[in-house]
Amino acid sequence: MQNIYLDNAATTPIRPEVIAYMLEGMEKHFGNPSSTHSYGRASKARIEKARKAIASLLHAHPSEIIFTSGGTEADNMALIGSVRDLGVKRIISSKIEHHAVLHTLTYLEEVYGTRTEWVRLDAEGNPDPEHLRTLLAGNDDKTLVSLMHVNNEVGNMIDIAAITRLCKEYGALVHTDAVQSVGHWEWDLEAVPVDFLAASAHKFHGPKGVGILFRRKDLHLSPLIHGGEQERGSRAGTESVHNILGLEKSLEMAYADLDQEREKIAGLKAYFLESLKRAIPGMEVNGSGADHKRSTYTLVNVRLPIPASKADMLLFQLDLKGIACSRGSACQSGSQTGSHVLAELLDAQAMQQPSLRFSFSVYNTKEQLDHVVEVLGEFANG
Numbered sequence: 001m002q003n004i005y006l007d008n009a010a011t012t013p014i015r016p017e018v019i020a021y022m023l024e025g026m027e028k029h030f031g032n033p034s035s036t037h038s039y040g041r042a043s044k045a046r047i048e049k050a051r052k053a054i055a056s057l058l059h060a061h062p063s064e065i066i067f068t069s070g071g072t073e074a075d076n077m078a079l080i081g082s083v084r085d086l087g088v089k090r091i092i093s094s095k096i097e098h099h100a101v102l103h104t105l106t107y108l109e110e111v112y113g114t115r116t117e118w119v120r121l122d123a124e125g126n127p128d129p130e131h132l133r134t135l136l137a138g139n140d141d142k143t144l145v146s147l148m149h150v151n152n153e154v155g156n157m158i159d160i161a162a163i164t165r166l167c168k169e170y171g172a173l174v175h176t177d178a179v180q181s182v183g184h185w186e187w188d189l190e191a192v193p194v195d196f197l198a199a200s201a202h203k204f205h206g207p208k209g210v211g212i213l214f215r216r217k218d219l220h221l222s223p224l225i226h227g228g229e230q231e232r233g234s235r236a237g238t239e240s241v242h243n244i245l246g247l248e249k250s251l252e253m254a255y256a257d258l259d260q261e262r263e264k265i266a267g268l269k270a271y272f273l274e275s276l277k278r279a280i281p282g283m284e285v286n287g288s289g290a291d292h293k294r295s296t297y298t299l300v301n302v303r304l305p306i307p308a309s310k311a312d313m314l315l316f317q318l319d320l321k322g323i324a325c326s327r328g329s330a331c332q333s334g335s336q337t338g339s340h341v342l343a344e345l346l347d348a349q350a351m352q353q354p355s356l357r358f359s360f361s362v363y364n365t366k367e368q369l370d371h372v373v374e375v376l377g378e379f380a381n382g
Contacts, residue, residue: 003322004368008203009152009180009299009359010326015205018249022207025245033239034228043241050248054212057255058197059188066213066234067244071179072100073224074198074213077235078175079104081221082144082196083112088173089141090115092132096125096156096341097148098177100198105146119147124288125156125345129166136170143172150180153341153357154287155295157181161192168193173219179203179211183254184262184298195219201243205361206250210243261362266297268360272369273300279377280304286345286355299359301342303350306380311354314379321375326357 029046031039055062068074082088091105095118108114120131145167149160160176167174175196183204200211227236276283282305288294289301342355
């Protein structure tokens, strides 16, 4: 039995070169970066070198890059800091955001009394820019707009540049969860003036436990984690030097080969959809996943014409065949409530059919996809 990993939206395998780079860093740069002796200074220098490299790749200033434990912490820092430190009273978002955003919005409503307003979505789950304009023009409260660049469950990709320009017409701050975007799509933060951006290394073949918050340099946030003065006072705690080096190396490699790898992965996605449609004619694509201009090339969410009585066994059967995919966000594992994203997009009847998220990487092959389609076809038609 071959093992086939198609859950790269949940996490990606670390590139061998990144592992080697991290191991070298663990051996050479073990000093505490806050120490003043040579060991500490060497570790601090490597962190700052990584910060400069990452900032350069994103067209940002090094002082705008804050190292975090991942995308969730970065989202929390941006949202909570905007309310607590910048006077935001109203947040406009969508109901298909990641729970790192949605649960933080609930917290802010309960603790700080902020008001959340939801932008209307079209049938595929894309925000309506005219409704967003109406919401922005609705009152003069200081506003933050939080919309993810690439949806982690269905792969929809918004025009973040156009959204940001619209928000700036009304003086609103902009936060984007770019966890499924950074490392897969180019970012020029000089040209796209978002105020906050969250990213996580393990989504682009780097290590888990490290990410970044991009914070526009004129916006000053108090730390969520209190203690030392690490990260220029923005985040206390001894820096994880080897993880930061892994983030640096994985992002450099992602962008060095981006065009070639994107072409390959986009071809895999198109091939998979064409093959699956032939094998299971009633298959549907959720969200904008079939539109290659309005969705990311890295993932697709498909709905299969399988009765609910049989659907519960689908993931189990795939796992037995060595195939790893997902019914939604990995953060919802064990949840009995189902996908909040699909619940916004599908009617009750469609929700009874199983939806699967397949997410691809450069390590996948057409031969692997042929096997997956064969297994799915046998299950659906059997």
